[in-house]
Amino acid sequence: MNVASFTSIRATILTPRPAFWLGCVAKDMKDDHDHASLEERSANIITIQNALVFNGINIESSSKLTFHASPGNIVDKAHSAKTVIDASGYTLIPGLIDAKVDADAAAKSFQLFGQAGITTVIDSSSGTSDSQVMHAASADAPGMPSYIASGSAIAGEHYDANLTTLVYQRVQTVGTIAEVDEIMASRISISKAPNFDFVKVIADLPGLNNELLHYVVEAAHRYGKLVVAHASSLESYGRAVIAGCDIITPAPVDGEIDSDTIKALVDRGTVIIPTLVLLRRLFDRQDGALSEFDTAFANVGRLHSAGVPICAGTAANERDGVAVPFGKSLHDELGLLVEAGLSNADALRSATSVPARAFRLLNRGNMNVGTRSDLLLLKGNPLEDIHKISQIHRMWIAGIEFDLESNEGVVCE
Secondary structure, eight states: OOHHHHHHHHHHHOOOOOGGGTTOOOOOTTOTTOOSOHHHHHTTEEEEESSEEBOSSSBOSOSOEEEEOSSOBEEOTTSOOSEEEEOTTEEEEEOEEEEEEOOTTOTTHHHHHHHTTEEEEEESSSOHHHHHHHHHHHHTSTTSOEEEEOOSEEEETTOOGGGSSSOOSSEEEEOSHHHHHHHHHHHHHHHTSSOOOEEEEEOSSSSOOHHHHHHHHHHHHHTTOEEEEEOOSHHHHHHHHHHTOSEEESOOOSSOOOHHHHHHHHHHTOEEOOOHHHHHHHHHTSTTOHHHHHHHHHHHHHHHHHTOOBOOOOOBBOOTTTOBOTTTHHHHHHHHHHHHTOOHHHHHHHTTHHHHHHTTOTTSSSOOTTSBOOEEEEESOTTTOGGGGGOEEEEEETTEEOOSSOOTTOOOO
8 A cells, every 4th residue: 555545545534624623622521620611511512312222231221311522422411411302212322333344445434334323343354554544544534433453364374265254365474483473563563553453363274273373362462462263164163262262253154063162152251253244145156055154144043042242243345246335234234143043132232332342442332421422313223123223313423423414535436
């Protein structure tokens, strides 16, 4: 990625900054010694009332939520608000998290994610340079979805892209412990920006041997980084679990997952990102291979029934032949998870509180006081009909209202 491309993408994604942003001095919302008038203190505070409130875990007893806007966090309901929104007949939920995308350097994806109610994007497939560009673009665009990434996946020197369920176009291959140490040191140095929030490793074979897989996980944990493993087969799942990977994707496609592996996943608290919408896309396009999707689909039901945490992720990408749309595919994923056995509430948790906890994003995915005001106001009730998740009435990212109709930031080819 050259400098010109980087500049172009940043310019494309940037939206006009609100007037408050220029020269604004941050104020502590809890400062009792603030001498500003009551009107000034309440000017950027919004209260939503009379909504059905699902806080990412369960339904709130109160139908009221108050937050500091432009930008801001959720505040105590006792705060005086200048703007009060009557949300009778609507449902208020935390902003959605897509726990698995492959955005490359597609600046237009931010607007598409936002239009689908996605306030946080987690990319564990794009290459290092593309991830850096996207991370910088998101950071410079207030009111757009935030972006979290691993950079290039780590694979063994005998990695064969044609033998995985998804071709990783950009990987860093290693054959020795010294090479693992070199990659980790360079990524941690870069991540001080920050750019790399966790480590992605490919556990499918041929690839890393058991010793190197264990060492990658150990090294990442030593640096305080989570490890997400790509493991599409039962054998790979076993390897990933034994190595101590924190998160595994996708659901296994080559057979029924056994009770011992399920128990190990539960005991270790390992999280699964099934990416059913991608698996359906992959195997629908291959003659006679639909049964592999059926296998993965059934495995999701078994994993969920046993208590394995499930995150909603799409592997959204623009690759020829396997493309999955940015944004709206998360709604499809939630529908598939419900069909696989999750309740509507569990499906909503899989795109809010569960990925927030899994990726240590404790400032989002719920509605606790002090967390980011990433919020969706929906027409209807997705707890009764999961497809209502697509009926977004209004949306805020860190307190900044998102323009659901605008195409600004979209690259037209």
